[in-house]
Amino acid sequence: MRILQSKSIANQVDEILLERIRGGVYLPGSRIPSESELSDELGVSRATVRTALAKLAANGFILRKQGDGTYVNEHIHETSAHFGNLWDLAELIAGNGYQPSIRFLSMERRPATEKEALVLALEEGEELICLRRLFYADQQAVILADNVIPFSLLCEPIEKIDGKLHIRDIFEQYFHQKISFVLTDIRSTVLEADAHEFLSGESGRAILQLQTIFYEKNNLPLALGVNIFDDSFLHLSLAQAWN
Amino acid sequence: MRILQSKSIANQVDEILLERIRGGVYLPGSRIPSESELSDELGVSRATVRTALAKLAANGFILRKQGDGTYVNEHIHETSAHFGNLWDLAELIAGNGYQPSIRFLSMERRPATEKEALVLALEEGEELICLRRLFYADQQAVILADNVIPFSLLCEPIEKIDGKLHIRDIFEQYFHQKISFVLTDIRSTVLEADAHEFLSGESGRAILQLQTIFYEKNNLPLALGVNIFDDSFLHLSLAQAWN
DNA sequence: TTTGCTTTTATGTCAGACAACTTGCATGAA
DNA sequence: TTCATGCAAGTTGTCTGACATAAAAGCAAA
Structure with missing residues (x-):
């Protein structure tokens, strides 16, 4: 059993702060505690707090003003996705104000x-695990998610895989891999027969397709995901800081 | 004439490094100089270099490995847009491998x-400046870009506006405003009559629409932009780091 | 060749200091 | 009272130096 390295302190701080923003502890538009206060409260150095805040600022969650303070982006509630989690479908649904759930198909x-072999750097014909899942917003089916993963990467018996888990956790638990970064292609397409079976809406209407490639830290491709959804029901909005 | 504050040192370092990555000075997959070497070369502290590197890492340009070094993301060339510039259409075109140019319509x-009044926090009926432009990839018209800006923000005579400038420079030069962050809504739609006049492709095909709201540092909305393009010609792909 | 240890080098974290900037208050003049 | 000026406090930005932690590289022994 491989040991997965624990997260860096800065990333843990990042998660704590993000949770507070999402949870409403730090309200949109309000000023959050200063770097010094946070470093005292969390028991880490100011440098570490600054690293976490820099990441949050780059992703548009907070705005920093020299001589003044750090403010939560007022428009957080208007954005459904963020740069750290464009491929996190459950959060995308939650960001739209619905309760997400996953059905294993x-x-x-x-x-x-x-x-697929080309994208995943495999020989043609190598075996893949194909995972098809359906994401729900409240009770409504909204995203059809297909994932293909090389079978050779699997570390645990295939029967043990829990199809309702977050893709990140699937990799950690059954493949002993950590996702280091992802590459997402956003495309406009039309609702066709095979997807129409699962998603509502008239056939032929314009929908969004997110095609994602997952990589681990050494640039080795881990998986290919194709997610399609009706963007009239689920909005894909992103915030980004400039400067 | 208002003085625009110069960029922070960390942001200048960020721009220098990004230029080197884009320009091929630091090749995809290769290791870039260490933090110490960069701080020596650029004449800034290691802390400042780290701030710049943190931003680049958050946007997926580089991967950092403790005990090893910092590497340029191998898949940079496969991504057309990045989190810092989803609304930067010229870079989107350049990222697809074409020479961008702008035609003022x-x-x-x-x-x-x-x-519009709701989005821009105006009274209904207040005057707007509407800018319609067409972006070219090499010689091919690819993006129809509409921008509306409150007339009351204009600081210079309207006749002076150069319709071929980057939207960022338009704001700096004629409105004396700096864009602090943007909110982009990505939608799938179909090519309709008014846009079909400018863009090629059969009417009724699925295309992408990017709807962007620009804000200045105090959360005041500056402008609303609607950009539509055929994503079979121009790909919208994003890289994002996780952790 | 392989294995295990040591050395080297890189990023991660810490502490403290000062600079640059903004805000708000107090003071004083009109 | 009203307005302008200047000061003080607080916050982020930058700098310096040090140590912790992790990974690669080199070396030596099996």
């Missing part, structure tokens, strides 16, 4: 297609 | 619609 083993 | 003054 199917899991199968099959050889990789030419395109 | 029209500029007019008219009262704000109800929806």
Whole structure:
């Protein structure tokens, strides 16, 4: 059993602060405690707090003003996704104000297609695990999510896989891998037959497709995900800081 | 003439490093100089270099490995946009491997619609400047860009506005405002008549619409932009670091 | 060749100090 | 009272130096 390195202190601070912003402890538009106060409260150095705040600022969660303070972005509630979690579908749904849930549809083993082999740096025909899941917003099916992962990466018996887990946790628990970064392609397409079976809306309407490649820290591709959803129901909005 | 505060040192370092990555000085997958070397070379402290690197890492440009070094993301060339510049259409075109250019189509003054007034925090009927521009990839028209800005913010004679400038520079030069952050809504829609006049492709095909709201540092909305383009020609791909 | 240890080098974290900037208050003049 | 000026306090930005932690590189022994 491989040991996964624990998160860095700065990333833990980042998560704590993000949780407070999302949870309403720090309200939109309000000023959050100063760097010194946070470093005292959390028992870490000011440098570490600054590292965490820099990341939050880069992702548009907070605005920093020299000589004044750090403020929570007023428009947080208007954005459904953020740069750290464009591929986090549950958060995308939550960001739209719905209660997310996941329904496991199917899991199968099959050889990789030419395109999949190319993207995942495999030989054509190598075996893949195909995971098909459906994301719900409250009771409404909204996102059809397909993930393909090389079978050779699997560390645990395939029967143990819990199809309702977060993709990040699936990798940690069954593949002993950490996702280091992702590459997402956003496309406009139309609702076709196979997806129409699961998602509501008239066939032929314009929908969004998020095609995501997951990588681990050494640039090795871990998985390919294709997620489609109706953007008239679920909005994809992003905040970004400039400067 | 208002003085625009010069950029912070960390942001200048950030720009220098980003330019080197884009310009191929630091090649994809390669290790860039250490923090100490950079701080020596650029004449700033290691803390400042770290601030710049933290931002680049948050935006997926680089990967940092403790005990090893800092590496340029190998897949930089596969991404057309980045979190710092989703609304930067010229860079989006350049990221797709084309030479971007801007054609100024029209500029007019008219009262704000109800929806525009709401988004821009204006009274309904207040005057707007409407800027319509067409972005080219090499010789091909690819993005139709509409921007509306409250007329009351204008500091210079309207005749002086150069419609070919970057939106950022338009704000700096004619409105004496700095864009602090932006909020972008990504939607899937179909190519309709008025846009079809400028963009190629059959009418009714699925295209992407980027709707962007620009804010200054005090959360005052500066402008509303609506950009539509055919994502079969121009890809919208984003990199994001996790952890 | 392989394995295990040591050395080197890089990023991560810490502490303290000062600079640059903003805000609000107090003071004083009109 | 009203307004302008200047001061003080607080916050983020930058600097310096040090040590902790982790990974790669080199070396030596099996």
